[in-house]
Amino acid sequence: MKLAYYPGCSLDGSAIEYGLSTKRTAELLGVELLEIEDWNCCGATSGHNTNKLLSLALPARNLALAEKTGLDVLAPCAACYNRFRNTEHVVRHDRKMQEKITAVIEMDYAASNQTLSILELIVNKVGLEKLREKVSQPLKAMKAACYYGCLLVRPQEHTGFDDNEDPRSMDLIMQALGAESVEWSFKTECCGAALATSRPDVGYRMIYEVIRNAREAGAECLVTACPLCMMNLDMRRRGVEKAFNQRLDIPVYYITELLAIACGDSPRDVGVHRHFVEAESYLASLPEKAARIEAEEAARLEAEQAKKAARAAQAKKAAQDKAKKKEASEAEAMAKAGDEKKAAPAAEAAAKAETKEKAAPAVEAAATLAEVGDKGSKAAPTQAQAAAPAAAEAVDDGALQKKITAMIKAWEKSPEKVAARLIEDEERAAILAQVVSGDEKKTARLAELMITDKDKAAKAAEAFVTGELKKRQKAQES
C-alpha cells in the first residue's frame, strides 16, 4: 500500500516521537509513505477561528498536491486530519465554495482522494489480522485507557470511520497488541486544546478531569493519536499537578509508539524517552507484572482443580454409600415381603458388596487377627494390624448395621429357613430355630455374624445347638 504522507507541523516538533513511530508503524505494516512535497500548515483551530475561506484553503493546497499523485493521504495528527476531512467534505458538497477555494490556491482540487487517520489505516486498511501477525512482544499486563479526544471522531459526517460517542478502533488495536483496554467514559471528552495556553484556569481543569477519569477506571496509562492531546496530557502535567495539588502518575503514549514496541522496537527507538511524564519504567515493568499475573493465574487454576477433584471424590463416595443403602433396603424389602429364600441371599449379597470395597475384607482381616494362630499364615500380622482400624470404621458404617437389622428381621419372620442356611442337618437346624426364636440376644449375635463372618456364624450356630442338646439331656437325666 502506498499513501501520500502529511506529517503536519507537530510531528516535526513537539510530537517528534509521533512522527518517528508513525514511520516505524508504516514500515512494520508494509505501508509506503510518500511525504507531500513542500506541504504547508493546515491552519488548525486558529485558521477556522479567524477566517473560514483561509481555514479551507490552507488544507486544500496540501490535498491538491496529494491529489496530483493519485494517492490517499495519511494525516496522523488529529487536528490536521480533522481540517482535511472538513475541507474534503466542503469541496464535495459545496460547488460554490470549491470554486472559491481553487481560486485562492490557484490549483485544481476535486477531493477525489481521501484522508486517513492512523486508526483508520490500521483497522480498516491494514486490518487487525495482519497486525496480530506482526506482534512479537505483546503488551501483556498493560492496562490502557484509549483516549480519542474530539478531532478524530467529530463531526461524524466528516470523519465517519468510528462512533463519535463510543469509538472502538483504538481499543481493538490495543487488544491486538496484547494489552487490556479499560472501559471509561471520557474517551471522546475534550482535553481543552489551546485553552491550556490561553485560559489555563479552564484548560487545566479539563486535562485534570480526563486523567482522573482514566485513573478511576483502573487504567495505568493513557493512549492517544493526537499531538495536541499529548501536549496537554503529558507536557502540561506538571502545571496540572500544581494547579490541583495532586500527583497524577500515569504515563501517556502514542498508539504508534506502542505498536512499534509490540512489534519488537525498543522504546528509545520510537522516542518514549522524550515524554515529559516518565514513560519508560511502566513499559519495563510489564514483563515482570505479566509473569506475576500468570503465576497467580496458574496457582488459582491449580487450587480450583484440586477443589474440583476433592468435590468429585466426595460425590463418588456419596454415590457408593447410596448404592450400599439401596442394596440394604432391597434386602430389607425382601425380608418384609416374607420371601425368606431371597431375603437371606440378598442380605448376603449386600454383605458381599461390602466385601468388595475393602471394608469387609478388613473385617475379615480383623477377625483373623483374633485367630492369628489358625490362619496367621494367610494374613501377615502387619496387614492385619493395618486392617483393624479400617474394620472398626467399617463396622461403624450405618449400611452394615442396616444389613444386620434386615437379617434379624429375617430370623424373626421365619427362623427355620434361616437356620437351614447355617446347619445342613434338618433336626439340628430345627433345634437352632427353636433356640434362637424369642431370644433377642442370640438372634442379634447370629445375624451380625452372618453378615460379617459366615464361618463364625456357622460355628456359633453349632455351638448353640450342642448347648441346647446338652441342656435337654441334663433335664431328662434329672
Place this chain on the structure above:
Amino acid sequence: MGNALQLLPATQSDRALLKHLEEEAGTEVNLCYQCGKCSAGCPVGFAMDQTPRQVIRLLQLGLLEEALSTESIWICASCETCSARCPRGVDIASLMDALRREALKQGRITDRKVAVFNRAFLSGVKNFGRTYEAGLLLQHNLFTGQLFKDAELGLPMMQKGKLSFFPEKIKGREAIKKIFERAENPGGE
C-alpha cells in the same frame, strides 16, 4: 416548516447579519427548541457566562450584539460535542466559529488571549508556511504580558528535541502569502 419557533430579529441589519452567520455556519438557529442537551454535554460550560443554549437563544431573539459580546464564544474549544448531540441538527460549534469570526471583524473581543494566540499562530504560518512553535510561545507571551508563562514548557521542549529555535520554512512561502491575501480579501465578497 419544521421550525420549533418563529422568531425574527428586530432590525433589518440584524436580520441580514443573522442570515449571514447562519450561512457561514451552514445551520439555522430557529431549529433549536431549547432542550439544553448542548449545554449539558459542553466540557467548558462550567466556565461560560452564557451556556451554548443561551447563546442560541440570544440569536433566536435577535440579540446579536449580546451574543457577540459573550465570553462563551471565546471559551468554546470547538470540540463539537454540542453539534454531535443536538437532536435538532443545529451545528452549534459551527455557529460559535461564525460568531468568533464576526466578533473579530467587529473588534468585539472579550478574550484577548485567545485572539492573540490565533494571530500569533497564523502570522507564523503566513511567513513560513509552517507553525513556528518557539516563535509562537515567545510572541504569545510578549503580547499577553506574561513573559515567563509556559517557561516550564519551552525549555524542556528544547532539551528533548521537541522545539526548534528557528522556524521551518517551506519553498512555497510566496504561494502561502498569496493564499492569505486572497482569503482575507476575497475578490467578489
